[in-house]
Amino acid sequence: AQSVSQHNHHVILSEAASLELGCNYSYGGTVNLFWYVQYPGQHLQLLLKYFSGDPLVKGIKGFEAEFIKSKFSFNLRKPSVQWSDTAEYFCAVNVAGGGADGLTFGKGTHLIIQP
Amino acid sequence: AAGVIQSPRHLIKEKRETATLKCYPIPRHDTVYWYQQGPGQDPQFLISFYEKMQSDKGSIPDRFSAQQFSDYHSELNMSSLELGDSALYFCASGATSGNYNEQFFGPGTRLTVL
Numbered sequence: 083a084q085s086v087s088q089h090n091h092h093v094i095l096s097e098a099a100s101l102e103l104g105c106n107y108s109y110g111g112t113v114n115l116f117w118y119v120q121y122p123g124q125h126l127q128l129l130l131k132y133f134s135g136d137p138l139v140k141g142i143k144g145f146e147a148e149f150i151k152s153k154f155s156f157n158l159r160k161p162s163v164q165w166s167d168t169a170e171y172f173c174a175v176n177v178a179g180g181g182a183d184g185l186t187f188g189k190g191t192h193l194i195i196q197p
Numbered sequence: 198a199a200g201v202i203q204s205p206r207h208l209i210k211e212k213r214e215t216a217t218l219k220c221y222p223i224p225r226h227d228t229v230y231w232y233q234q235g236p237g238q239d240p241q242f243l244i245s246f247y248e249k250m251q252s253d254k255g256s257i258p259d260r261f262s263a264q265q266f267s268d269y270h271s272e273l274n275m276s277s278l279e280l281g282d283s284a285l286y287f288c289a290s291g292a293t294s295g296n297y298n299e300q301f302f303g304p305g306t307r308l309t310v311l
Contacts, residue, residue: 118302125304126287128301131299172239176298181247181252182228182293183253184242184243184245185230185232185240187239187240187241188239189238189239
């Protein structure tokens, strides 16, 4: 079974700072990778996804992530954060070609942006 | 654009009671997933259905059951409720094809067991 590890449980940054949230997964085969954001009291929204091809993927709200297969990593980045980026961020994975397989989530990173 | 609809949005039950949560997927989506998110926790996958057949099974308790109907909506039935079942229950839908199964999440049902 696959597993996901997010290294930073709480991150506090000032506006305009750069962001990088770590995500590593454990699985011997090919996976699909996702980053979701959850604003307080709201549902999960997809930020970006990687299925195949270019390992650098761009998502919504200026976020991007890079898949490094050799490191089993899929780190999320944003060059300049805003106060509105305050939220919980989840990295998730499922097996590629697995049909309707459920997602395995990391424990999440609580990001706080100070004005 | 149409989104995933879940009902009810909030539900309060007593211990040992039963509860039924409903999920209406995005039109033309054939797959439904159920997740449970406890307070301050990450979402845990419960079960999924593709074309009305159970597809994948996660950490769903034996007290819970689910099904997908001919119109693709799904219901999660929860019996003998326990205090620990208090959580946010998300449904997600997707159009399973090839290697891709992007999941679109609904707003969730917040279940409180007293």
